[in-house]
Each structure stands twice: as C-alpha cells, then as structure tokens.
Amino acid sequence: MAKKRHVTTTINGEAAEFLCEPRQSLLEVLRDTLGLTGSKEGCNNGNCGACTVLLDGVPVDSCLVLAVEVEGAQIITVEGLASEGHLHPLQQCFLEGAALQCGICTPGFLVTAKALLDHDPAPSERQIRFELAGNICRCTGYDKIVRAVQAAGRKLQEHQREQQRT
Amino acid sequence: MQDFEYAAPASIEEAITLLAEPGANARILAGGTDILVQLREGLRQTALVVDIKKIPELGAIAVAADGSLRLGAAVPCHRIWSDARLVAGYPAVTDSARIIGGWQIQGRASLGGNLCNSSPAADSIPALIVEKATCEIAGPRGRRQVPAVEFCTAPGKNVLERGEFVVALSFPPPEARAGSRYIRFIPRNEMDIAVAGSGVWLRLDAAGKTVEAARIALAAVAPTPVAATEAAEWLAGKPASEESWKKAGELARRVARPITDLRGPKEYRVHLVGVLVARALATAAERARGGDRDPMVPADGRPSGVR
Amino acid sequence: MATVHVPPQMRDLTAGAAEVEIDGRNLRAVIAALDARFPGFQARVVVAGRLSPGIAVSIDHVVTSLGLIARVGETSVIHFVPAIAGGT
C-alpha cells in the first residue's frame, strides 16, 4: 500500500497537519481524520455539491480533491463560516428564512453562497440560481434558499456601509 | 478507491521521466474532475497519479507580442472565464469553460483535462477547434504540436503516446470583425452532459453584412468532436442572415453520426445540430459586430455569472 | 344494526349483496356474525386471529387502528378497504 503522506495546510484560518494515503479525498480526510463532519457526502462524484469547500477562495467539491493536493493551501469549510461566536449573515438568513429542511445540503449551499457574495453582494436571482446549480437540494424547492442568499447579500452590504461610515 | 502513489513534479522534464519510466502505469492529474471519478469507479486503473498543477508553465496564461495566446493546460475553468483576454479574444472557449459542471467543477477542471479525457461530448473541444487552438504536447522525444481538431481519435482515446502529455493550448491572434460561440443542448439548465453541442467562429466583412470565413465544430454527435467543414465553407461569402444560419445548420447535420443512448435518441441529436449551429452562428455574428462580448451575459439569456 | 359495505371482490361470499345489516358491538363480533351468515367471510379478512395485514377497516368513515376490538356503534357504517402506506 502507498505510504502515507504528511500534509501541512490551513483550515478555517488555523494551521493544520495530517497524514493521508494518496488515494484519500479531501472530503474523507476532513471528515474522518480531522473530525470536520460538516462537509457532507451526497454522491462522492461531484454532482451534488454537499461537500463544497473553498480551496484558496474557490468553491470545489472536496470529494474530487485528493487530500495530498492541498499542501500549503487555504481551506474554508462550513465550520469556518461563523466567527467569534457570531453566525455569518448567510447562516442567520438561512435560519430566519427557513431555507433548510433536512439540512444535509445546507453546508454546501452556505459555502458556495459565501463565495458568490464575496464576489458580488448583490447578485440577481438568476445569478444566484446559476452559481448554486452545482448544489442540489431535494427538500426546499430552492425558493427560500435563493431569498436567504439575497437577504444575506443585503445584510453584508449594510455591514460594509456601516464600516465605511466608521 | 484503488491504491496508488502520488507525485507532483515541479518541471515538465520531471513529469516526463515519471510518465515514461519503463513499466510505469501512471495517469495525469490536472483538475481531477474526470480522472478521480474514473479511478474511484474502477473505470481506469493506475499505480501512480502525476499532479501537473505544480508545474508553473501549466498554470500560466500568456499573450505574445504578435497577439497570440498561450493557455497552460492545467488552468482551471474559473480562471479562463474570468480572464478578460480570453473573454474578448476567444469567447467560444470562455462560453464552454462557464458551463462545464457547476462552479465547483469549474474551480478545478481544466481544458487540457477536458481534451485528454477525449469524451465525444466534451464541451470545450468544439470551441478549441473553431478557435484554431493547437495542442502543445511534451514527451520523451521532445515537443510536438497537434491541431485541436486532430487530437481525439475515438471515445476516450487521443493522439498522446506513452509518456506524453499536453502542456498548453495556443491560440492565433484574435481577428478583427470575428466572433465565436459555443452552445450545447441539455435537459437541465446546468450540471448536465451535452446531448449535442456546437462551437462556431466567423468573420464578417467591414459592413458586418457578409460572412467572410467561418468554422463550425460539433460535440456529442460522433465518436469524437468533429468539424463541420462543408457547412463552414458554404457560409463564406453568404449574407449574415437567419436563412444562412439555418442553411449552415442543415449542412452541418451531414457530419452528425450520433448514437441513441440515455442522453437522447439519434434522430433527435441530428435535429439538434441544425438548431444549435443556427443559434450559435447568430450569437457569433452579433459578437463579430461588437455586441454581446461578455460570455456571462450571452444573447440566449443564459444567466449572468460572477464578475 | 350496523351497515357493512361489502367490497365487490367479496360479494362472491354474500351472493352479490353489496350492503349487509348486521349486529355486533365490535369488529370481531361483526365479522363473526358475517361469517355465520356468509361462511368463509372470516377466513378472507382475518389471519392468525388478527385483521389481515392487507386489509383496513373504516368505521363511520375513519380507518380504525384497533383491529378486531374496534368499537362498532348501533348505526355504524363499515367499509373493508386495502391497507395503505405513506411517506413524506
């Protein structure tokens, strides 16, 4: 069997090290080795987005990334969205807008939506639907998810305006 | 998943040595969105995965003095569709990069990978063909160049020989009064495999009324992506009009030899070729006249993407 | 008297009768009375001393979950229907 590799990376802002087999996916290592089980396995071949994480700021399906590849990379998972005990506006708006039912796809949606709002805090409905097309939800019909992302965008813009004022 | 070793060479030479080593059973890893699925499902076997993303040349986008552009084979789609030079000069390519999988796939998948996976339904290959891309191949016997149109030889097969891999795609300088477009038909609106796809390029006269030259290529309707040469040549000298686009579409259907599979019946795919070629030509002409340069807001109303 | 609606597929037992007036304080008694009048009725709807798993009974238009001990009123209306499953 291929010998394990030592990988050094940054996950949710903290330095992380782990040993992995070359064949292990980032998803597998996040969940089984590092205990970050927020990223979910829905299909394990890049078709559902439940395992989405940000790799150097870009959304990727962590089931289609080898853990050995992330040497030196910056990774953000759903566990990294909330800060200092405060939920991210997306998390807040998903709760207030009832944008989840079973919740299994929610982490992936939150991570992709974060990437979207980081690029553009005021996306159109079509833009949101287009950029979230790589995340499948079977419960909600997407309506409340789209509205929650729009609401979070508005919150982020308010925050930005406040910061500009002060 | 099957057991394998992993190597991430820092140079092309290093990569070649790993791949060409006698008895080596190695596979290239770029974005991994095809190969990792195939290895996991046992569709391909390997003892060594060679990650080429650490080789600087493979991640570079460079424009030469003469205006030609060189695209590293491992550059992920999201960098391609957000690169102003590619968006302006080779819109068919950025169109295809924007619709391969979802954003998460585009965060990883590369055109080199799409090419080497050599699927008949590959979205980027017709775009590369009509943009006259050349594949730069490195191997034990040095480098060679193969036009994109000649790269695929059969479903999942291509011209690469043992130890060889694609390092870059080079594009001729963009032409004035030219426009290009790639569209495909899928039952969903994203996250789907082309039932049929059409890449087109054309150049109009100064008045923007007549087609001077055109190129057309198709996806998912033959064992490999194919050029529809007859249709493209017919267009030269024809008026830039709906009738011309429709006629070219009809002529393009002649090269379509699709199979019936889970993605659609034969006759339907042949029919789609006519529809897609005509629609793609209309948008390409609009682009040639300076309209709809931005692949994020194309004429067919596909939703806008991230800026 | 309770009114029992006999499903078409059981009317071979009731000589074609679609409705039967019968006495009985609970379903067990009603079925016993039906069996007395129409031999073989009980064997169709009762398996191992329980209401057959394939069969549900609605009493006064509500499907009962009490099986054979379900109360039957003086003027109750009884239907034998196939049991169903659901999911959400």
Place this chain on the structure above:
Amino acid sequence: MDRDFNHSQVIKDPADRYQVLGTRPVRHDGVDKVTGRAVYGNDVKLPGLLHGRILRSPHAHARIKSIDTRAAEKHPGVFAVITSADFPDLRTKTAHLGEGAVDLAHLAANCLAREKVLYRGHAVAAVAARSVHDAEAALAKIRVEYERLPAVTWVLDAMADDAPLLHYNVFTDEMGRKSAKPSNISQHLHFEHGDVDKAFAGCDIVVEREFRTASVHQGYIEPHVSTALWNQDGHLKIWTSTQGAFTARQQTAELLEIPVSQVTVVPCEIGGGFGGKIAVYLEPVVALLSRKTGRPVKIHMTRAEVFEGTGPTPGSFLRVKVGMKKRKMHAAEAWLAYDAGAFPGGMIGPGCMCVFSCYDIPHARVDGYDVCLNKPKTQAYRAPGATHAAFAMESVVDEIAERLGVDPIDLRLENAAKEGTRRVDGPVYPRIGLVETLEAAKKHDHWRSRLEGPNRGRGVASGFWFNIGLKSSATVHLNPDGKVSLLEGSTDIGGTRTSVAMQLAETLGIAAADVHPQVADTDGVGYTDVTGGSRVTFATGLAAHEAGKDLIRQLCERAALIWECAPDLVRFAAGVFTHAKEKKSLTFRELAAELHETGGTITARATVDPQGATNGFGTHIVDVEVDPETGKVTVLRYTAIQDAGKAVHPSYVEGQMQGGAVQGIGWALNEEYIFDGEGRMTNPTMLDYRMPTALDVPMIDTVIVEVPNPSHPFGVRGVGETPIVAPPAAIANAIHAATGVRLRELPMSPPRVWAALEAALRREE
C-alpha cells in the same frame, strides 16, 4: 426574471386566536444545521469502528448457484463477510409495522438475496473491514456464480402470461382470495359504486385516455447509512438514518429473531427520506457484521447503490375514462397497473383510492394491479401512488374542460368533492378544503393575469392525499425556570421538532423558544410511528398538546397546595393560574419556580393514536414555455395552493409546498430510471438522473388555506405529501395550452416533447 409576486399568502380561519401557532420562530435545531454540528448518520464515530461495503448483483434476474467468500475473508484488513446464510431462515411471516405490513421473508431477501437476485443492485454479500477501501477491494474477491434468467422491467410486460416469473410463492390476492397459479400480479384491487355501465350509456361526453409513467427515485441527498454495535451483553444498538426509529427497531428485531427490547435504535439527523427510509436495508446487515466481529460496523451507501438498491416509486400504466352529463361528472372508470419492484406490496392501493378522490362522481369503478418485476422493491414516495393517478385523471379533466369550453377551475368547482361526498372506495368525506383551494386559485393574481408570449401556456391541476394518524408519544419535563424539555419520537426531516414544540407552547401559554425539543431514541420515549403519511405535526403535535394538558393538571395541584385549596378551584388560561374564588394568581413561570418546594420535579406524558387525520387537498397553477425547436419545457411561474387546516409554522408549510412542487416538476420533466435491454439502470448518478437544480425552477408562490380539521384541537392537517400530486398534470395541461399537444407519458422530457410536436405537425400536413 427577478419577479417577486405576492409570494406567500395565508388565508386564515376567522376564528383563529392563537398566540404561538402561525408565527415563524427559528427552528430549535437550526444553529446546529447551519454550522455543520448536527450529527447525521454518517457523522457517527465509535472507537474501533469498522467500515462495511455491500456486493450487489450485476444482473437484473439470476439464480445464485454459489457464493465463495474465502478469498475475501483472507484480504488484509477484512474482519468479516456475510451472506443471506447468516440471516435466520424466516418462513413467510408477516410483521405489522404500524404503517402497513411486510412479509419478513421478502424483507430479509431484499437485505441480502437468497436463492435469486431479482434486480440489478440487489445485495448479495457484505464485508466489514478496517477501511472502506479495504472493504471495497475485498468485494472484488467474492466469487458469485449466477445462472442468468430473463428480466422484465415494464409493468405491462410483467403482467403477460409468458413473462418471466419472479416468485413461485406469490399468488394474485383479491381481498383475501388467492389465485390458483403463482403470478407476478400479487394483488388485484377492485372498487365500484353505482351502476357504471348504465351510467356511461347515459353520458353525452366520454373521454378515455391511456397514460404511462417511469420509475422515479425519492432522491434524498443523504445516502442510506447505518452503524451497529452488538454488545457483548447481547444488546444491539443501531445509529441510523431512518424515518422511524421504532419501525427500524421492529424490522431489525423480527429479521434477526431477537426481542425488540434487545434493540435500541438511535435516530440520527436524517438527510431526507420522502418515504424511502422506512424499510430497512442496512440495519440488520451491520448488526450481523457487528455480532460477527464484536466491533461497531458502519455502512454508508454510494449514490449508485442508492439508485440501484433502494426506492424507487412504481412505474405505471393507467387508463382513465370519464363520462359527463352536461357539466357534471356522471361516470368514471380507471384501470391501473403499478409495478411493485422485486417484491409484492407496491403503491397500487392508494393509487386506486386517489384516482377519483377530488371529485363527486355517482358511478365509478377502479381496477388496480400490483405487479412484481425486476426493479428494486418500490418504496413510498411522498403521497405514494397519488401522483401517477392525478397525472392521468387531471389530464382527462382538463381535456373535458376544453371539450366543453369551460374554465378548468369552474369545472373542478362544479364537480369537487366536499363534506359528505363518498369516495369510490367507500368512505364519506368529513370537512375538507378542496373547494377553498379552487376558489383561492380562481382569485389568485396568477390565474387572473394574462400570459403573454409565443409557445407559452398555463395549466392547473388539483391533488389529494389521505394523511394518516398512527401512534405518537411525548414526554415533557418542567424546569424551575419555567422552561420545558420535550422528548418526542418522530425523526425531524423538515422542522417538525419546532412544529410539535409550538403546539406544546401554545398549550402551556409560553413562547416556542421556552420549549427545548429533542427526538429521543427508542428507549427514551414511548412508541412512535414513522415520520410519514404527513402525520407528525398532526399526531405528534397532538401528543405534545395532551402532554401539555397533563402538565397543567399537575401544576394546578401544585397551585392548590400553595393556596391551600382544592385543585378543582385552580383555573388555567393564557399562561396564568388563578384561584376560582379568591384573588390569587401565579404565572406559569412563577409556579414553576415553586417546583422543588411543592413536591419536586414534574414529568408529564401522553401517548396518542388519533383517528381523523382528514385529507389534504391542493391546487397548483403553472405557466410554461415550450421551445418548439428542442421540445424543452421551461417553468416560468408556479403557484401552489393548499388546505393546511392550521399552518403551525407557515414557513415550513410553505417549504413543504415548494419542495413537493419542485419534486413534482422534476418527475414531470426529466427524472426517470432508464433501463437497457438487460434491465440495467443506465443513469444511476445525480448527473444523469437529473433532479432539478436551482436554475431549473422559478420561485414557487404559495397560498395556505386554513380550513380547520375538526378532529384536531388546533385544526391541524398534514401538509407534507399533497404538494407533489398535482405538478405533473398541471404541467402537462400547461404544455397542451402552449402547443396544442397532450403529453401522456412521464417524464415529458425534451426528446419526447419534440417527438410529440413533430408528430402533431405531420398530422397537420
């Protein structure tokens, strides 16, 4: 495209005076689910955990001649390999599982195949190993010798006399009467009232049409996953993703022939079910692997296993005939054949009982057939059997409206089932809200606005689902701070912890946030039936309400102690206890503070088995645009209207309506099991199965109509299933309005729509 209609309306009952019900608090489990902390089945970690994998049949129908597991057992890292031989040899025995019954021999054979494999993906053997990778490698070393048999995957083919026979011990049942010869047809249902033949003779219009639907999957995003620890003391504990911890416990105990008390099932957070996570697949298998290895064992299915080994819902053929006397439905007849998959017991019963359930038809007859064939055993999928039936009936109703030149909503209103209407299967309706949903549809901006543009059309359809009651339990602990803990047994798939907790809060006159609800395991709460049949908010909510009343009764006794009066002099209203004669009062919180000074803690409890869930009705309106060149259908605008009785948490009621509608849209347009000549599913991935993405649907506008359910203290009706029933018919009707062509086969996928348009053109020429 950024249109935002008046997207959610609630039409309240005038008498509504609730404080908590009808508000929209943040769900109690919400933070855990947006931070990634919620523990789903695959998140369970135990020391020494082994990982399992299942070997599945490559053939759709074959006899198993031999299985050789020796090489696999020797594979490094492998701890155990099991086959059906490790199961107790169950003779045909039926178990009553609350929501219906199953033949245990069939259930066992579905978990691990016995003499024959009956579908591609049928489980044959299982391995437990150090890692998933080792288990996978070991599977490749199991040698199975098959004798291939002819396979059949279309219901009408399976009914033919010369069709390959799946079971030699399955006979056609007709309300207890069995056929002489074994058959793939396991059940023939027949319902009739009135004089149908005579009635048809007297009709001035008769429309008869045939319909076909493909198998579709429930499509939950979380694959099936179970972990078992068979302890050395003989106690079996199972952590699993299930819609019903108690039914999982009972099925597992029955299959392994151990007492239920020896099994504890811990229901983890569940990533969707829709009816597909009621029958066990993995639980008994991981249990046996754990017993054999003495260690905890987990199996998590791959997505391909989910498609090929679980669900789906039946493929079907339907013929529906309706006769009109002027504008009144006078006679109707339906012939339905639903496939059951590899084992008997599909969804034909509800299909038959739903087909005419929206209408008042004096003379009607329904024949239904439950048919075994070489697909995975079908499972319930959200209003199981009803969507197929509504697709057929609502299309015919639309065609009749067209023939009569009547507004399709008016035609439905004039023939709608209402209180007192007798269903074809017998029962008479109590107070129901179909008429109200139709009236709301007629008034809605969507129905009244004009639809502009070429190739566009608007369709409408109604849908029905029974809803069920069944057993639920709830336990409530009072804390001295005036807050309460609620233990209930219904796995929470879509926010039911909160809709149940809100009913307790309403009962106690406290805030929803003052209730801390938890879904307990099978030792932590009384027996509770599955999360299914749209029953949880109705029945488990009722249990919480009853437990609340018990708590108040006990608190009245405490107040009586403090006030030195008889308990019956203590009154409770709006969260305040008062003395009937003297000017004394205590708020709920004040009295709770006296808990430990008045006799210690209080636990209240209730178990219920309510009747009268009463039915759910909905009416959906949809606008589509059809691309005449490609046959692709785009849904432009969608409105779902439904009678919720009382919407406890309107946001989650809307969520059920929106989610059900979008599942229905997927069923209508693209989802299907595609089989090759050998009975192999060719599209077992989420890429090729094509469930709707966010980009495939518009916003789903909702109207909640509240027609209180007379048999629930708060008027609650189930809402979860009804929303999936109407969409395919509504869309088919909209496609007809857009193109003049009627599609009578699901899915109405682009190639099929294009072919239909082409055929229509040829007919015109």
